Amino acid sequence: MQGRVLIILAFIIILAAIVVVAVLPTLQQAPGPVRTDQTPGAQQQPAQNLPTPTPMSFVNIVIAVQELPRGFRIPANAVDLRAWPEESAPFNGITNLEDVIGKIARTRIFREQPILTTMITDDFTSLAEIGxxxxxxxxxxxxxxxxxxxxxxxxxxxxxxxxxxxxxxxxxxxDVDDVFQSITPNFITLFQFSEEGITTSGTLEGRPDSTSLGPAIISPSERQRxxxxxxxxxxxxxxxxxxxxxxxxxLLGVPPTPTPVPDDDEDAGRDGTPVPSPTPxxxxxxxxxxxxxxxxxxxxxxxxxxxxxxxxxxxxxxxxxxxxxxxxxxxxxxxxxxPPGKRQYAIEPALRSIRQLLQEEELSLTSGGN
Known part of the structure; x- marks a missing residue:
């Protein structure tokens, strides 16, 4: 029995050695190049070409290298040529220094500002035309x-x-009368014909109406609201x-008026009270x-x-x-x-208008009124 077990173990060891000898060289081989099979008839996609950026074009225009006040005759060292993107260059910009040197500034020109043809003139009489x-x-x-x-x-x-x-x-x-364009109600004058002619009665204000007491003239108690x-x-x-x-x-570029500094003697009144500054x-x-x-x-x-x-x-x-x-x-x-309902009681004294409480702040909608 013991001999049979030894034979089986020896057989297993020999079989394992054979497997190791057969498989190990295969695992140690370097992987070969990957080959991609192309479908017959397939076309190779060309490489995508990126668009070439368009170079920005520049133009030389005259700019001020220092601030030029209105009425100032422009010297040669106050201006220079500067490359400016052509797309954003002013249409009335100046490209020649000789067209600017010696001219008079019609308006205030700031440093690094492009000089335009409307900003310069040959004589002082044109300064009034700046507007x-x-x-x-x-x-x-x-x-x-x-x-x-x-x-x-x-x-x-x-x-x-x-x-x-x-x-x-x-x-x-x-409301107004559509013919007279006067505020209603209209004045009504009654008249009658007789052998002596037309007889008129007094003038009434209101509108004719029928009531339970008979025909009447309805007149307003106050002016139309x-x-x-x-x-x-x-x-x-x-x-x-x-x-x-x-x-x-x-309006532009004008320095503010400096506030005058009072003297020590003027800073206080006769009684020593500080003099208040003027209110703008x-x-x-x-x-x-x-x-x-x-x-x-x-x-x-x-x-x-x-x-x-x-x-x-x-x-x-x-x-x-x-x-x-x-x-x-x-x-x-x-x-x-x-709106509140009518009651058999009220507060006293009667409040006739809330506008009288805000009289100082009231916005008048008419130049006058009744």
Missing amino acids: SDAAAIQPSGLIAVSLPINRLTSVSYAIQDGDRVDVILSMLFV PRLVTQRTVQDALVLHVGDFPLNGR ALPTVVTLSVTPQDAVVLIWALEAKLPITLALRSASDTSRTTTQAVTLDYIMANFDIN
Whole structure:
């Protein structure tokens, strides 16, 4: 029995040795080159050619290498030629230094600014033809219109040059006779024919009506009450300037007027109280850049003496949206306001008007009234 086991173990060892000798050389062989079989008739895809970038072309134009004030005769060391991308080069730029040297600056020219043909002249008499700074900064296609402002209509004087605003108008409507165009009711004069001619009675104000007591003239107890409506009209108007323009037309690049420094003796009054610094005057007018049609709308509102309020827009908002005109009906419906019912009691003294509480802040919609 023991001999049979030894024979089986020897057989297994010999068989394992044969397997190792046969398999090991195969595992140690280097992998051969991978061969890719191509389908007959298949075409080899050509390599994709990337587009060659078009080289940017430049043109030499004259620029200022120092700041040139208005009326300054330009010397040779104040200008130079500078390569400028042809696509963004100004159409009226100058390419020859000789065309600039010795000329007079018609307007202020800043350092590194391209010099244009409209910026220089040969003689001083042409300096008056430069026009105002307001016209120079006015966007093309827009025109300027000035409007009166106060603290309430200018967002508490927050509006500044370069802001964008919307224009809100308020109007009062009354009923008028379609022929006379006068506020109703009309005056009624009764007359009758007789042998002596036409006999007239006194003039009555009101409208003829039938009542349970018979025909009557219904007259109003007071003047017709106007109906108020408010709506946003002009949108996204550019604020060109707040306040009056300088009389010389120069608005840009003008250094601010220095505040005078008072002497030690003038700094205090006779009683030792410091003298307050003068308060700058508040602006009373604003100039807007609007389309020609919007300009006509604003002028019509001025001629009609309508109250005009400016609403300040966000610096990043240039959208235009539609708004609904606001009337008493709009307020009652959208804010769920119901008129109070009549009662057998009331408070005393009677409050006749809430406007009298805000008399100083009241916006007058008419130049006068009853």
